[in-house]
Amino acid sequence: MPDARTDADPLTGGELAAFVAAVEAGSVHGAADTLLLTQSAVTKRLQALERRIDGRLLERGRFGVRPTDLGRSVYPAAKGALQALGEVAGVIERSRAGGGMDLRLSASHTIGEYLVPGWLAAFRVHRPEIHPQLEIVNSPGALDAVREQRSDIAFVEGLDPLDGLEAVSVARDDLAVVVSAEHPWARRRAVALGDLRNEPYLTREAASGTRAVTTAVLAEAGVELAPSLQATSLQSVKRALAGGGFTLISRLTVEAEQRDGTLVALPVRGLDLTRELRAVRRRRPAPNGAARAFWRWLHEHID
16 A cells, blocks of 8 residues: 555655755765755755655765665666656657747857857757757857847856856867968977067957967966957958968867968967866856756766
């Protein structure tokens, strides 16, 4: 005969989510971060779940939390139940959208032109009913679009503050000195930091995420460069290299030119020019179904 308490008061998705997140994070704090809740809210959900089943699911101590024997038995079924609830939510989202949903994206130039298109192609195989709309601007413009709710998710590469936004790293990128194949530096393996002061510096506009990162790294090394040319178009900067000088841009952006033998990318000796590329979204208001689906996909498929 079914237990009357369980029949009258079934398990809830919120409580199961708190339990699964706590097991996977190994702490209530980590579970709270995962679920975007306070530690107090997660603790209350865990306590309610243990009262409901009349058993201890987690051991608590200096180590954080870890599942009891009962918790280890319950965890696989709880994880599966949450996945099933996610599938139900997906069916509801697709039904409400009438078979299609809009996904509004904004991205800074490097990541938007060289990485996001490939990710979207892979995502459309997974969710063909979602219709992405991609706007390519500089990093501050991409963040403004998210904050002003004109975009659901932004991809940025600069150093702009992300106050009030949720971010996840989606890639690491290497910046390099780029010159024409005819430039004297093209035959070198690397460029000395001091040499940068003696050549014309061609660069993107001041609001460019790439320029912001290179300016910050060079400033830490005690180098400040005065641009000889500034352009809002990356292609304009690359074409201008035919007249001499150098630029500091992502290696991603010159892969085709390097294969063709027209441009050469070089490291700066003793200087770390790697940077993190991030996806960003608002915490409130809650994202729509298409944005939630793409955000989950990024977590699962992008390293």
